[in-house]
Amino acid sequence: ATPVAIMAGTGRAAKDGIIFKSPAALEVLGNSEVIAFDKTGTLTCGTVTVVARESLDESIPLNIASLYAASIEGRSSHPIARAFYSPSATLIEVENFTFEKGLGVNALIGGKKYYVGNERLLEKLGICLTADVGYKLEEFQKGGSSVIFLTDDMHAIAFFVLADPLKPDSAELISRFKNAGVNSLMLTGDAEDTAEQIAKKLGISDYSSRMLPEDKLNRIKKLQSEGKKVIMVGDGINDSASLSQADVGIGLKGSMDIALSSCDVILLKERITDIYNAFLISRATMRNIR
Ligand code: ADP
Numbered sequence: 209a210t211p212v213a214i215m216a217g218t219g220r221a222a223k224d225g226i227i228f229k230s231p232a233a234l235e236v237l238g239n240s241e242v243i244a245f246d247k248t249g250t251l252t253c254g255t256v257t258v259v260a261r262e263s264l265d266e267s268i269p270l271n272i273a274s275l276y277a278a279s280i281e282g283r284s285s286h287p288i289a290r291a292f293y294s295p296s297a298t299l300i301e302v303e304n305f306t307f308e309k310g311l312g313v314n315a316l317i318g319g320k321k322y323y324v325g326n327e328r329l330l331e332k333l334g335i336c337l338t339a340d341v342g343y344k345l346e347e348f349q350k351g352g353s354s355v356i357f358l359t360d361d362m363h364a365i366a367f368f369v370l371a372d373p374l375k376p377d378s379a380e381l382i383s384r385f386k387n388a389g390v391n392s393l394m395l396t397g398d399a400e401d402t403a404e405q406i407a408k409k410l411g412i413s414d415y416s417s418r419m420l421p422e423d424k425l426n427r428i429k430k431l432q433s434e435g436k437k438v439i440m441v442g443d444g445i446n447d448s449a450s451l452s453q454a455d456v457g458i459g460l461k462g463s464m465d466i467a468l469s470s471c472d473v474i475l476l477k478e479r480i481t482d483i484y485n486a487f488l489i490s491r492a493t494m495r496n497i498r
């Protein structure tokens with residue numbers, strides 16, 4: 209491998225806002241066989257909005273439930289958090305804010321602990337839903353929406369249905385990689401029905417739902433143990449271990465710092481199809497070398 213070709217490739221990429229942090233990343237990217245994507249904020253815009261909400265506890269009015277959720281999420285930087293509050297919103301004071309990997313967040317309000325998170329969180333807390341509520345949630349999830357709950361230690365207080373549009377170019381990116389012989393894999397912490405819908409819309413046949421950060425990590429290690437070179441694209445704290453483990457970790461500008469610091473390639477233009485352009489630049493560079 210000539211250093212000159214690598215430098216030329218790195219320079220060409222940089223002109224397009226594609227930053228290769230190491231020569232190794234440029235060498236490996238075009239040789240990869242699998243590209244793993246996080247969902248929220250990576251394949252979707254991450255501009256999450258609440259499209260429906262419902263009380264599950266008559267004693268707590270929905271606007272109070274929303275205020276509690278917003279106040280707790282006010283301390284989180286996950287894309288989901290911004291669905292719950294606007295910068296101008298009046299929030300109430302929360303204490304002991306805690307993030308639970310892959311599950312959600314919790315905090316004390318008036319000395320009592322409240323949680324905002326997904327179905328896995330309910331399972332962890334041992335909270336069951338009625339069949340009626342279960343059916344309703346399934347309908348939302350089959351439409352590709354995510355469902356997030358406000359709970360206390362014992363029971364569910366309200367649910368919120370969140371929609372997050374796909375990035376306009378996500379499907380195009382998947383299809384370009386497919387044509388180049390690179391298989392896409394979606395790894396998400398979200399529910400199965402939601403994941404299935406999103407994967408279908410994007411033309412991704414291989415996906416895994418309800419994944420904790422270590423599950424994402426193990427999936428990547430497994431692919432590598434089969435001798436595959438793996439690209440990982442992600443944006444959040446939950447992706448940082450997988451981004452480091454992957455042969456090439458890719459992050460888009462606007463992602464959390466901890467994710468970006470785990471990446472080998474950073475895209476400054478927030479244009480997801482630049483991942484494919486980076487791949488092509490790597491291939492062209494390596495062709496010159498051989
Ligand atoms: P993804 O980006 O695929 O959604 P993450 O690992 O970032 O995966 O998050 C996993 C899941 O954990 C989310 O889908 C969501 O259900 C839950 N979660 C994470 N952060 C929050 C939060 N701040 N509020 C509520 N739920 C959250």
Ligand code: MG
Pocket residue numbers: 246247248249250442443444
């Ligand atoms: Mg994400």
